[in-house]
Amino acid sequence: xxxxxxxxxxxxxxxxxxxxxxxxxxxxxxxxxxxxxxxxxxxxxxxxxxxxxxxxxxxxxxxxxxxxxxxxxxxxxxxxxxxxxxxxxxxxxxxxxxxxxxxxxxxxxxxxxxx
Amino acid sequence: xxxxxxxxxxxxxxxxxxxxxxxxxxxxxxxxxxxxxxxxxxxxxxxxxxxxxxxxxxxxxxxxxxxxxxxxxxxxxxxxxxxxxxxxxxxxxxxxxxxxxxxxxxxxxxxxx
Numbered sequence: 001x002x003x004x005x006x007x008x009x010x011x012x013x014x015x016x017x018x019x020x021x022x023x024x025x026x027x028x029x030x031x032x033x034x035x036x037x038x039x040x041x042x043x044x045x046x047x048x049x050x051x052x053x054x055x056x057x058x059x060x061x062x063x064x065x066x067x068x069x070x071x072x073x074x075x076x077x078x079x080x081x082x083x084x085x086x087x088x089x090x091x092x093x094x095x096x097x098x099x100x101x102x103x104x105x106x107x108x109x110x111x112x113x114x115x
Numbered sequence: 116x117x118x119x120x121x122x123x124x125x126x127x128x129x130x131x132x133x134x135x136x137x138x139x140x141x142x143x144x145x146x147x148x149x150x151x152x153x154x155x156x157x158x159x160x161x162x163x164x165x166x167x168x169x170x171x172x173x174x175x176x177x178x179x180x181x182x183x184x185x186x187x188x189x190x191x192x193x194x195x196x197x198x199x200x201x202x203x204x205x206x207x208x209x210x211x212x213x214x215x216x217x218x219x220x221x222x223x224x225x226x227x228x
Contacts, residue, residue: 106158
């Protein structure tokens with residue numbers, strides 16, 4: 001069964017809108033979650049590491065004020081794309097991380113389209 | 116993390132074994148080899164991982180060379196649903212939970228009828 005639930009699966013909205021994407025860890029607690037972005041025909045690019053109870057760690061070149069991450073509980077991390085523009089249109093995917101000898105599990109992704 | 120090199124694409128016939136190669140010549144002694152796949156418009160799916168020994172599960176087998184500089188993912192009886200991009204990833208063995216996965220371009224496997 002699913003280990004990670006991501007919602008919504010698809011969202012279409014107007015430019016300037018803020019969009020929130022949820023990532024839930026099912027059946028277990030996750031102190032660390034990861035957020036990726038994937039453009040068409042490209043590989044996944046890590047955006048940030050979400051840490052429960054503390055600030056997220058952003059990868060170089062990712063604007064933290066643009067992509068707000070909240071990890072307020074051990075089962076939920078949210079990514080908010082603030083004032084979204086067409087160039088933010090992409091496939092956003094979260095994963096739940098464990099120790100390096102255990103696999104990360106991914107959500108099904110959110111297709112974001114900004115008109 | 117050490118980088119990996121994979122051919123861009125390959126194909127195989129349905130029902131035959133698919134052998135997907137991966138080079139990771141700069142891998143460190145405590146780094147794991149992970150394989151994921153991504154079917155179009157879905158999140159990556161974990162397949163298998165290993166450190167030194169060969170591994171097998173219900174999905175695939177992972178063969179790691181003795182020097183650990185390369186590995187092969189084997190899908191024993193490929194089906195059309197195995198058509199996907201397969202990522203070979205070397206992952207640092209950190210003590211904490213925040214061990215990143217760095218995705219390369221992967222290899223596109225096309226299974227033909």
